Amino acid sequence: MGRANNTFVTEFILVGFAAIPQLQIALFVIFLTIYIFTITTNLLIIGTVRAEQHLHKPMYFFISNFSVLEICYTNAIIPKMMVGLVTGNKSISVQGCIIQFYFVSDFSVTLHFLLAVMSYDRYLAICRPLHYTTIMTSRVCGYLALFAWTAGHFAPFMPAVMVSNLYFCGPQNIDHFFCDFAPLLKLSCTDTSLAEVTYFAFAWSVILCCFFFTLVSYVHIISTVLRIKSPFGRQKTFSTCTSHLAVVSIYYGSVIFIYIRPTARTRFHWDKVVSVFYSMVTPVFNPIVYSLRNQEVKKALAKVLYRHQRLG
Template sequence: MGRGNNSAVTEFILVGFTVIPQLQTAFFILLLSIYIFTVTANVIIISTVRAEPHLHKPMYFFICNFSLMEMWYTTALIPKMMAGLVTGNKAISVQDCIAQFYFIFGFGAAVNFLLAVMSYDRYLAICHPLHYTTVMTSRVSGYLVLFAWTAGLFAPVMPAVWISTLYFCGPQDIDHFFCDFAPVLNLSCTDTSLVEVTFFMFSWTIILGCFLFTMVSYAHIISTVLRIKSPFGRQKTFSTCTSHLAVVSIYYGSAIFMYVRPTSRTTFSWDKVVSIFYSMVTPLFNPIIYSLRNQEVKKALRKVITQHCGQI
């Protein structure tokens, strides 16, 4: 559709979920609880790792950066939803919508790269333990984290730029609770084929690329673990990467379903439900997986709490 005589849209309406007015307060409290728990739990993990010298290892350095990415990702998403529930104003300007799209997908892409980096770290630790300390030095781990942040935040620049060139003339309603790619693209009055191809390549390259790299790493890890004769040795060795494998399984299950497919096949009502898992449920449970399933973190956390209580 061409521009014609239609006036340009300057803001969108984030439809989100239809909430019964009587349940609006309860929904706000739920979102606030999720946000507070996610941020607090990740801050605790970062603080615990920083406070305990024996946790100053590449694996926990990666976990700290993963926690930081999760906090920024959640912050780019949930506060806007809560503000809409409080004020009743679900409008978002086109510029702010593009900015939200960029930051959500930027931090999301960074998480993908870091999960791949963490799988490589576990591969080195389990498959090449004698060379691990000489290969995975603090400098190398720092470069790998820098790569994850830089590549992640650079990846959605082109899709965001392409979206900013589109013309929107109505309707204004985005059938989602954040500025996701397909619902925004659906409102454009201009040809979106180039933007769709660009984003599809972006999704395939990053999500599937990082996923396949992670799976190859774990194929080598599992092969190495199975060659260990002692059952206790196999369990102890594999336990060092079960938390990461659990996070990978939950994250990629929903991310691949959402973004590694043609946009034309998107069904927004169902996608909103799936989006809940990777945008809110996964960041909510990741701190639990990394802390409660990790003996070193639990011991360090108890030590920090004991020391803090002793100073009161």
């Protein structure tokens, strides 16, 4: 990423939501509420899963990893945006922008792989229940989680290097609230064709491979559920993966809309709306769907809070 120091532009301006200046404070309050809720609920989930022995199961192990990931992803985007809203200083250095782009991509890729791993866990639990405990051991769970995190760290490295090798000579305004690929590409004054091909090869391979893996898992899950004769049995079995399916549907719908289209057709105003949805609304939605509506988690959380209150 060394060439960024030789660019004509040394910093960018994250325009964000400047089109509605009268709502800057209101937006700050909304995003601060989202941020506090996201961090607090995910920390509660992580703490509850760690504290309660009966939650030491593969599904909750992956959910706690998902919560860690949500905290990392939220911290990569929202704090910088809130500082800009409250102070009016929306500048970010070129190096800082590329670093933010890398980490947002890192956590996004990790999320894709983790959703695929969780779909595999649900496939084993429903389609191969007799072998589930022997296949999905704690060691296998650890390896699968490690794979998701490691893939997330390494996959965006080449696109980040390609972006860092671009020259930026003005304008400085990024029409987004964080450093994303398409808005950065628009500001480059050099040939971006290689960077674009590299990025979209990366995006298509990660997003579509994980999506199709998850889709195949759910085809097997649904076919298995439909073979259950009892309506109650079908409902009970399928209920174990409805939360994951809801999160997958929402996340992939928004991500595919943004990241696997040609850059030339990008409309940044619509992208900002969709990006708000998957980068801020979805992290609020996930703890509720995955854990806080789960009776087992709610009972465990109540026990942890009661125990903490007694000790306090």
